[in-house]
Amino acid sequence: MVESVFIIGATGKIGSELARQIISSGDTDSRRHRNPTRIVGVASSSGFLYDASGISDSDVLAFSTKRTKGREHAGLGSLFDFLGGIEKPVRIVDVTASPEMLWFHKRIISETCHSIVTANKLPLVLNSFDDFQLLTASHGRYAYSCSVMAGAEAVSFMRDIPDLGESFVEITGSFSGTLGYVSSELGRGSLLSEAVRKALEKGYTEPNPSIDLSGKDLAYKILTLARTAGMRVDLEEIKLTPFVPDEYLSYGDPELLLGRLGELDSAFASRIALLKGNGKALRYVARLSCAEKGGVPSVTVGLEELEVAHPLAQLQGTANMIIIRAGPYGVNGNLPYIIEAPGAGIDITARNIRRDLLSQIEDRHSAPPEQPQP
Numbered sequence: 001m002v003e004s005v006f007i008i009g010a011t012g013k014i015g016s017e018l019a020r021q022i023i024s025s026g027d028t029d030s031r032r033h034r035n036p037t038r039i040v041g042v043a044s045s046s047g048f049l050y051d052a053s054g055i056s057d058s059d060v061l062a063f064s065t066k067r068t069k070g071r072e073h074a075g076l077g078s079l080f081d082f083l084g085g086i087e088k089p090v091r092i093v094d095v096t097a098s099p100e101m102l103w104f105h106k107r108i109i110s111e112t113c114h115s116i117v118t119a120n121k122l123p124l125v126l127n128s129f130d131d132f133q134l135l136t137a138s139h140g141r142y143a144y145s146c147s148v149m150a151g152a153e154a155v156s157f158m159r160d161i162p163d164l165g166e167s168f169v170e171i172t173g174s175f176s177g178t179l180g181y182v183s184s185e186l187g188r189g190s191l192l193s194e195a196v197r198k199a200l201e202k203g204y205t206e207p208n209p210s211i212d213l214s215g216k217d218l219a220y221k222i223l224t225l226a227r228t229a230g231m232r233v234d235l236e237e238i239k240l241t242p243f244v245p246d247e248y249l250s251y252g253d254p255e256l257l258l259g260r261l262g263e264l265d266s267a268f269a270s271r272i273a274l275l276k277g278n279g280k281a282l283r284y285v286a287r288l289s290c291a292e293k294g295g296v297p298s299v300t301v302g303l304e305e306l307e308v309a310h311p312l313a314q315l316q317g318t319a320n321m322i323i324i325r326a327g328p329y330g331v332n333g334n335l336p337y338i339i340e341a342p343g344a345g346i347d348i349t350a351r352n353i354r355r356d357l358l359s360q361i362e363d364r365h366s367a368p369p370e371q372p373q374p
């Protein structure tokens, strides 16, 4: 069986890397895969290419690197109508960051035969919990592992907890690669404005670091995990404290932001020095607690002062970690279950979107290696 894939956002950082990997890793090669991938569609915010029998590798690459624009489309409404008219199931990959995808995902899942793999978190967290359940009811039709820790096993672990009938206690995590990097740089003696500038220069932040410093992305990720474990939580219920006060987060220009952050340098430096003297470290932490089975969960996201021996305090650079206490893990004194992964980069995220695509194939296998001819 051939797997037909339509990438929306194919001209973006992740989308273009995904197209490159699918082609260069041999996913399209029927000699290597019993279920080879066929890219039937690629779309940007304004144009698209479609060919039911597969777009040539060179055309996909020309589109994803913006050397060609394809046919114009009039927005997601017209793409939906187009996809709705395709009778054979297509795996739609959402690598946009578009909030318009909220309705698009719902209509694809409820009105068509197609499936979705998403790296875009917004439909998972800005939609209601009931909509989240509608989207994720069939694992084979909706894969979103890449939305949290770029595809490390956090989503699948959380999904299994209710199905195993296990009691859930707490998740504690530091899984914003950017804020992890800034925190560990502060611990190494950098000033706040220097640490954020380094993160920006290394490409760890969004083009505007205010988005990272707002902490919203971490709030989205912990909400996704909570909902995956079956908890009816909405974004407004999360107690979110940004990395720096809100008044610093309204600058569109990174240089203006970095200039203002200098005002906080000495306060952060004194706080870090005091913490060090007390054997503690500062980390940006998401915490989801559910003291009793079925109880109302409480979710907080913000800076925490942790003992240096705490596993989250020992994280360095962009590394991510989640500590889960649930079921036989971390209950009655057992050790917690810990998931650690490198911070998400463009290549790792694209690779794990390919894993999500593979996970949707029922009868998937690599073809046996070719025997040498006598």
Ligand SMILES: NC(=O)c1ccc[n+]([C@@H]2O[C@H](COP(=O)([O-])OP(=O)(O)OC[C@H]3O[C@@H](n4cnc5c(N)ncnc54)[C@H](OP(=O)(O)O)[C@@H]3O)[C@@H](O)[C@H]2O)c1
Pocket (backbone or CB within 6 Å): 008, 009, 010, 011, 012, 013, 014, 015, 043, 044, 045, 046, 075, 076, 094, 095, 096, 097, 098, 100, 119, 120, 121, 146, 147, 150, 344, 345, 346, 349
């Ligand atoms: N970057 C990372 O390391 C990373 C890691 C994990 C997850 N993610 C997630 O992956 C997603 C993509 O991130 P990115 O960094 O690749 O973003 P990006 O570079 O900004 O690319 C966005 C892509 O989406 C397209 N697009 C935007 N609005 C659209 C619309 N309404 N209809 C169709 N296409 C639309 C853009 O087309 P144009 O070229 O026409 O603008 C572009 O191809 C985001 O949701 C992000 O949160 C990113």
